[in-house]
Amino acid sequence: MRRNTSISLLALGHACVDIYQGAVAALIPFFVAERDYGYAVASGIVLAASLLSSVAQPVFGALTDRWALPWLLPVSTLLGGVGIALSGLSGSYGLTLLFVAVSGIGVAAYHPEAARVARLASRGSHSAMSWFSLGGNIGFALAPIMVSAAIGHGSLRWTPLLVLPALVGAALCVPVLRTLARPQADASRTSTSRGADDVASFVKLSLAVVFRSIVFTGLSTFISLYAQQRMQGSTIAGTVALFLLFLGGAVGSVLGGSLADRYDRIRVSRWSYLLSIAAVTGVVCTPGPAMFLFVALTSAGLYVPFSLQVTLGQDYLPSRIGTASGVTLGLTVSIGGLVSPLLGHLADATSLQTALAPLIAMPALSWLLLRTLPEPAVHKPQHAAPARQDA
Template sequence: MRRNTSITLLSAGHACVDIYQGAVAALLPFFVSERGYSYAVASGVVLAASVLSSVAQPLFGVLTDRWPMPWLLPVSTLLGGAGVALSGVSGSYPLTLVFMALSGMGVAAYHPESARVARIASRGSHNAMGVFATGGNIGFGLAPLMVGVVVGAGGLRWTPALVIPALAGTALCLPVLRALRADQALGTAASVPAGSDDVASFVRLSLAVVFRSIAFVGLSTFISLYAEQRTGGGTAAGTAALTVLYLGGAVGSVLGGSLAGRWDRVTVSRWSYVLAVVAVAGVVWVPGPALYLFVALTSVGLYVPFSLQVTLGQDYLPSRIGTASGVTLGLTVSIGGLAGPALGSLADATSLQTALAPLVLMPVLSRLLFGTLREPGGTRRHDTTPGTATGHADGATAVPTAPGHRSPKP
């Protein structure tokens, strides 16, 4: 199977999984309206999906570094879909939390292994990794539309229909796994260290990812309700705002890969976080329909660094690709949920605008941390062309190939 085909299928499968991360926030207005949840109680649903995921993703990364587990891709996809599908079946709040936690576990298991497989399939191209990341962003963007159509038509009792993308995602990943197994790369390519680890830089990068995650997850949790208040447009206005926030990420990820081919990844990420600071401030304080413009800019600003952070993490920890992926790809969309209840409680006590205001500080902190980072490798290289096995652009570490093959020198 050609590299582009494998990456396309992996990207589509990534979309199917990340639909369920986006669906959690998209379901909140329905939990509020149908079950009368307060902001704090509703944010607990996001917390349930995030806590287990935040703890489990690095653990799965460590495990996949030691033992490649490609079977996790179809199994975790089904698990992520099943949790969301069952979340609306019972009116019990504890059961809802259990089902959301189940979905979070599926997401946690998926990301480290899928990023490892995508790195092998892409042969180290961070443009290809950008395509893989974009699939997840598209899934996020489709989630509010899917939830709006399905749950908007039949209420929370229709959530079992939301399992359909999980079935599709499972089918999409199978031919990729068969092809990589046939090439005898799946079990060996990620196990050979490609360079020395830079743990200090990886820790600083991880902290930047954490602050970025708090900003994004905080906004995704409450942007629907906030847009309804700020525009007076009802549920449709909220769904539109969440869709813009998620779909803008697809633009940001593609743009990030393109810009990193011209400048290095660290520089591109620094300027992206500057844009994010201004954009988040606009979301919080600019009234009326202009809100949507700032939501779009926020999405781009927070997502340009998305895939770049994944490949940077892998290059800072070349001997532990799964661990690096579990943190940079997994935690970037889960750990922010830990701040949800605090924001919800603040919103209940004051207002949503007051609760969202601290999020402006998050990209500031990410930008400051990126100011301490340097591009791995020291020299810039252009991205690989299809069929080659050289390293990432801009001095990133080369991905080791299967035994018996040599990577051509740049």
């Protein structure tokens, strides 16, 4: 199987899994409408899924560092889908939390091993890894559409339909795992584990990812409301701003991989964070329709380094690739998300513009941290079977 085919299948599978990350938030309006949940109770469902998933990812990463667990890809995909599918069937809040938590565990189990397998399938190509990351972005953005299509004209009893993406995603994993047979995967694991771990650089990189997560999560939480305020209460303005925030992320992911194949990852990430400083400033301070341009630039600037930071983490910890993937994809994101409630409290006490102003400093802090980081030596995976190489 050609590299591009493997990465395409993995990217589509990644999209199927990340639908379930976005589906939890998309289901909240239906829980509120049908079960009369208050906002605090409803937010507990989102917190149960996101925190459990993000914190558990490094644990699964550590497990995949000790053992090759390719079977986790189809199993965790199915687990993520089954949890969401069952979440609407019981009126019990406790069971709803349990099923959502099961889905979160499935999502957590998927990402570290999937990132490792994608790295092997990509054979060191940053562009290929960016396409894998793009799949997750698309899945997250498609979640509201999938939820609306499944239960928008019915009730929560239709949530079992949401298991369909999981069935597709699990099936897509199979041909890739057959290609990356165990003997080849073990050989590749050995070849990518050469060199000493650079823990200090990994910690600095993780902090940079945290600051990036703070600004992106803060904007994704409040940009719709902020755009409405800046455009005289237009709900369409809020929808457009949120759409541009997600669309720019898709463009940035692919652009980041292409640039990193030409320049080194650290340099590309620094450039993107410098762009993000100016772009976030424009979002917060620019009145009128020009704000939408800065929203798109902010999203692109924040997503250019996204997949690059995952592979940088893997190269800083070459003997613990699963752990590195779990931290950069999971734990750092959840820490960033914890800041959003603080921004909400600040907005209540002052104004939304004042609350968003500190976000300007976040990409600057990421840039400062990257200024101290070296470009790590890369040991590209070498497969045992030459016949499987691209022509």
